[in-house]
Every structure is written in structure tokens, then in C-alpha cells.
Amino acid sequence: MYYVLGIDGGGTKTICLVMNEQRQILGRGEAGASNYQSIGANAALISIESAIKAAIEQTGKIQVQAICLGLAGAGRSKDIEVIQGIIRDLQQSPNLPIEWILPNNIIICHDALTALVGGIGNDVGVVVAAGTGTIVFGRNQQGQTKRVGGWGYILGDEGGAYNIAVAGMKAAMRAYDGRELSTCLVEDFKNQLGLESIEDLIEVVYRRGWGVREIASLAPVVDNAAVNGDEVAREIIDEGVRELVKATRVVVTELVGDDFEIVTVGSVWKAKSNIRKKFMESICAEFGNVRVILPRYEPAYGACLLALKQLHFS
Numbered sequence: 001m002y003y004v005l006g007i008d009g010g011g012t013k014t015i016c017l018v019m020n021e022q023r024q025i026l027g028r029g030e031a032g033a034s035n036y037q038s039i040g041a042n043a044a045l046i047s048i049e050s051a052i053k054a055a056i057e058q059t060g061k062i063q064v065q066a067i068c069l070g071l072a073g074a075g076r077s078k079d080i081e082v083i084q085g086i087i088r089d090l091q092q093s094p095n096l097p098i099e100w101i102l103p104n105n106i107i108i109c110h111d112a113l114t115a116l117v118g119g120i121g122n123d124v125g126v127v128v129a130a131g132t133g134t135i136v137f138g139r140n141q142q143g144q145t146k147r148v149g150g151w152g153y154i155l156g157d158e159g160g161a162y163n164i165a166v167a168g169m170k171a172a173m174r175a176y177d178g179r180e181l182s183t184c185l186v187e188d189f190k191n192q193l194g195l196e197s198i199e200d201l202i203e204v205v206y207r208r209g210w211g212v213r214e215i216a217s218l219a220p221v222v223d224n225a226a227v228n229g230d231e232v233a234r235e236i237i238d239e240g241v242r243e244l245v246k247a248t249r250v251v252v253t254e255l256v257g258d259d260f261e262i263v264t265v266g267s268v269w270k271a272k273s274n275i276r277k278k279f280m281e282s283i284c285a286e287f288g289n290v291r292v293i294l295p296r297y298e299p300a301y302g303a304c305l306l307a308l309k310q311l312h313f314s
């Protein structure tokens with residue numbers, strides 16, 4: 001029997017699955033973040049190692065023939081070198097059954113690819129990821145790929161939670177100044193953060209050392225305000241939807257044809273202000289045969305399928 005490991009390394013957690021050649025899942029391990037750009041290669045190594053250990057503890061003794069790691073930001077060759085170093089270190093570990101995996105059977109890829117393959121169940125289609133940030137990635141039958149966005153919170157990530165939260169806070173400040181329409185976001189941010197005055201947002205965003213994730217965690221404030229009928233919040237949400245549609249349009253058009261499944265992944269799609277419904281209506285009106293689906297499997301499952309493919313099992 002052949003066994004593979006599929007790893008999904010994110011900014012909050014790392015998940016490892018063990019799969020056999022019949023696509024049965026035999027083990028699942030979870031550990032902390034492994035986004036090495038933010039936490040460093042050593043910390044990423046520790047997370048990946050403990051996720052693998054936890055997964056194979058459930059399988060009994062096996063020999064793993066292939067491993068696929070889908071990691072945020074693993075698209076560039078420099079990143080791949082760093083991750084290859086991490087895997088070499090892991091192969092030295094006496095506790096892991098991966099020391100003899102052939103280099104060809106070690107696959108390092110962008111987490112958008114594993115999200116696509118897991119979400120759809122094969123490697124053809126489009127994934128629209130909207131969490132803290134956003135990225136759209138697609139692959140067609142001929143193996144051509146197209147990526148749009150995913151440039152981080154300064155250069156891109158339109159339609160993501162960070163952008164929504166910042167747009168919401170800026171709108172609150174403009175309304176407070178009297179520069180623009182009044183919005184309930186002023187009171188909502190005050191209540192959410194326990195502030196006496198909206199001016200205290202300065203303390204929160206500049207002085208408390210809040211990072212991208214903390215700021216992005218305020219996106220639901222805008223979502224709720226939109227649900228409650230606040231026009232300013234609704235426009236922020238609609239602008240996010242337009243950006244997600246725009247990015248998806250480029251990918252679908254470039255991959256030629258409208259006969260695709262589009263899978264939506266990430267927590268922004270859970271917004272109560274109908275982000276997903278509005279996105280679906282727009283995309284389906286434009287592209288006749290596109291179907292928008294929820295993920296069939298998780299990204300680590302997609303990583304396992306890619307590892308099996310390398311062994312010619314799918």
C-alpha cells in the first residue's frame with residue numbers, strides 16, 4: 001500500500017493528513033502556524049513536524065512515499081528553497097517516516113493550489129479565497145494556470161477581511177469628521193472595542209501593536225452593520241464583492257471558456273451580508289456554465305491528492 005502526506009500550512013494553523021492510494025484518510029494532525037515569512041523558518045519547521053507527528057501517530061507504522069506541502073507564499077523560487085531546507089531538516093528527524101522520500105516526490109506549492117484541488121476534488125477549476133486576504137487561482141484541463149491578487153495587505157487583498165475592516169474604520173473617521181455620510185459604524189466600532197470616543201481608534205490601530213490579523217478581525221463589524229441596513233457599510237461590502245468578481249473574471253476569461261467550477265474558500269464568504277450570494281449572482285450572470293460551489297474537501301486533502309498524482313495514482 002502506498003501512503004502520502006498532505007500538508008496545509010496557514011497563518012493560524014498547520015494541518016497534516018495521511019492518505020493511502022485508495023484516498024482513505026488514516027490520520028490527521030494539527031499544529032500552530034507555518035507561514036514562515038511571518039514566523040521564521042524554525043518556527044514553521046516545528047509546526048510542520050508536530051502536525052506530521054500527530055497525524056502518523058494515528059496510522060501505525062507506515063512508509064510514506066510522497067509529501068505535498070501547500071504553504072502560503074510558496075509560489076516564488078526563493079520561498080521554495082527555504083521550504084526545501086525545512087524538509088531536509090524534517091528528513092533528518094528519527095521520529096518521522098519520511099527520510100527516504102525521493103526529491104521528485106516532495107511537492108512544494110502555493111496554498112491556493114491545494115485549496116483548489118481540495119475544494120473541487122481535482123485540479124481543474126478556480127478557487128476564490130477570501131479570508132484575511134484574497135487570491136483567485138485557476139487551472140484548466142491543459143494545465144495552464146492563472147493567479148490574480150494575493151499581493152498582501154498593502155499591495156492587494158481587495159475584498160478580504162483586512163480591507164473591509166480598514167475601509168469600515170476609515171468610513172467611521174470620515175463620518176466623525178463630517179466629511180462624508182454618517183454611519184452607524186462609528187458607534188459599532190466604539191462598542192466592539194469598548195472605546196469612549198471613536199478618536200480612541202488611534203490608540204487601537206497605531207499604539208497597541210495590532211497586526212494585520214487583529215485589524216482584519218474587525219471585518220464582522222462592517223458585515224453586521226451592512227445587515228442592519230447601514231448604507232456606508234453596505235457599499236463597502238458591495239465594493240468587496242465587485243473586486244472579487246473582477247479578479248475572478250480575469251482568471252475565468254484567461255483560462256478560456258465558462259465551463260468551470262468555482263470554489264469559494266475562507267471565512268469572508270460566511271458573511272451575513274450576502275457576499276457569497278451577490279458574488280454568485282454576478283459571476284453566473286456573466287458566465288453561463290460556471291458553477292459556484294462550497295469546498296468538497298479541505299486544502300490538506302488537496303495536498304494529498306497532488307502527492308498521489310505525483311505517484312501516478314490519480
Ligand SMILES: Nc1ncnc2c1ncn2[C@@H]1O[C@H](COP(=O)(O)OP(=O)(O)OP(=O)(O)O)[C@@H](O)[C@H]1O
Nearest residue numbers: 010011012131132161216217219220223266267271
Ligand atoms: N462575518 C464575517 N464578515 C466578514 N469577515 C469575516 C466574517 N467572519 C470572519 N471574517 C474574517 O475572516 C478572517 C479569517 O479568514 P479565514 O478563516 O479564511 O483565515 P485566514 O486567516 O485568511 O487563513 P489562514 O489561517 O488559512 O492563513 C478574519 O479576519 C475574520 O475577521
